[in-house]
């Protein structure tokens with residue numbers, strides 16, 4: 001996707017093909033700062049500090065983190081050390097584990113000599129596949145937006161989204177945003193309600209930024225507005241992403257997603273979740289009991305940052321000193337509130353049978 005007219009992916013290699021480049025998402029939309037990741041520790045800290053974020057991008061960064069680790073130590077122990085360091089960086093997005101396991105099985109039992117090349121090639125394949133997967137999600141989701149446009153028979157299709165499941169969260173295209181970008185290509189009139197997504201404001205900062213850069217009509221709304229808009233017929237469909245979806249279709253996503261799903265169910269608004277197969281955790285069923293929910297520092301809630309009129313980034317306190325803050329970063333939407341899962345192989349019901357029909361080889365393993 002484009003920033004100031006130039007095409008970027010969110011992660012790429014430069015120079016000798018070994019320096020891993022990304023940009024610091026904590027500074028967007030105010031500054032586009034490119035960052036070179038040069039070591040395992042750089043990659044791990046980029047994930048931990050949310051310099052990069054979003055389930056597929058977390059996975060891809062971890063894959064490159066393994067490559068960077070192998071530059072210092074290509075032994076089996078080196079691979080294990082990298083795995084152990086990276087798996088601890090963030091607990092909820094399952095793409096992290098998926099990417100690390102894939103790297104480990106591509107490298108284990110391979111001669112030490114060619115390991116580094118093999119690692120970089122595998123990480124690049126993970127990225128290329130993610131781009132193709134997101135594009136395919138876009139094609140399948142496009143049919144849903146097209147159908148909404150036909151039902152409506154005029155005026156923009158209003159899509160509500162939460163957090164940033166856009167191209168910044170993936171390698172390119174995004175998951176929830178891919179159908180929107182495809183709709184734009186098809187000339188469908190589309191408008192996006194962008195939940196601000198407190199406390200880190202991924203919607204207000206990142207989704208609004210990327211939609212604006214691609215010329216998509218959008219409006220940023222406070223997190224509590226969506227229900228009101230749905231009651232007044234102002235939302236045609238919701239499309240959100242996910243950090244981990246269980247084999248029976250329970251969806252873990254950014255905190256607040258569940259409340260949007262409840263409001264959508266109460267108002268008969270279709271609620272879709274766009275996801276690559278790499279975000280399905282086939283090892284678990286019950287999202288409420290089995291998905292580890294990240295709890296983050298309360299300061300994310302008690303402080304806000306933004307750019308001042310003279311261009312400085314400032315952080316200010318918004319709560320009384322001493323008030324404790326609870327900061328759960330994700331919640332689980334039970335499958336019964338999900339109208340459909342938009343995957344790279346098509347749209348399916350959020351049920352064990354629905355997912356098994358689309359991914360039979362995974363469901364049986």
Ligand SMILES: CSC[C@H](O)[C@@H](O)C(=O)COP(=O)(O)O
Nearest residue numbers: 053054055163165169241242254
């Ligand atoms: C496609 S990324 C996963 C989600 O869709 C996204 O909404 C999300 O929750 C990302 O969380 P983050 O904490 O910013 O990494």
